Amino acid sequence: MQEINAAGTTPGQVVxxxxxxxxxxxxxxxxxxxxxxxxxxxxxxxxxxxxxxxLAAADSKSRLALQMAGTSRKEHTQLTKQAGRAAG
Structure with a gap:
């Protein structure tokens, strides 16, 4: 009702x-x-x-294992940071 009152009506008026x-x-x-x-x-x-x-499961993998999976330690770290920001 505040919007109606702001529209120029007073209490008791018919809107x-x-x-x-x-x-x-x-x-x-x-x-x-x-x-x-x-x-x-x-x-x-x-x-x-x-x-x-x-990503946490891949934390302990070696650089070679990550490379065979098509990623790198740097990319893994970046993805972990990005996912942490999205979750937080």
Missing amino acids: PIYVVLDQTDEHLTVARAEQAWGPATSEIAATADEYLRI
């Missing part, structure tokens, strides 16, 4: 219903958009955790 319905639609749209972020954020965190788990 056209379309104004109230427009504001309700706006609030509903914002609420639905914010609600959609919850599962997406959880999915991103789970993916980052999975990457960290895979």
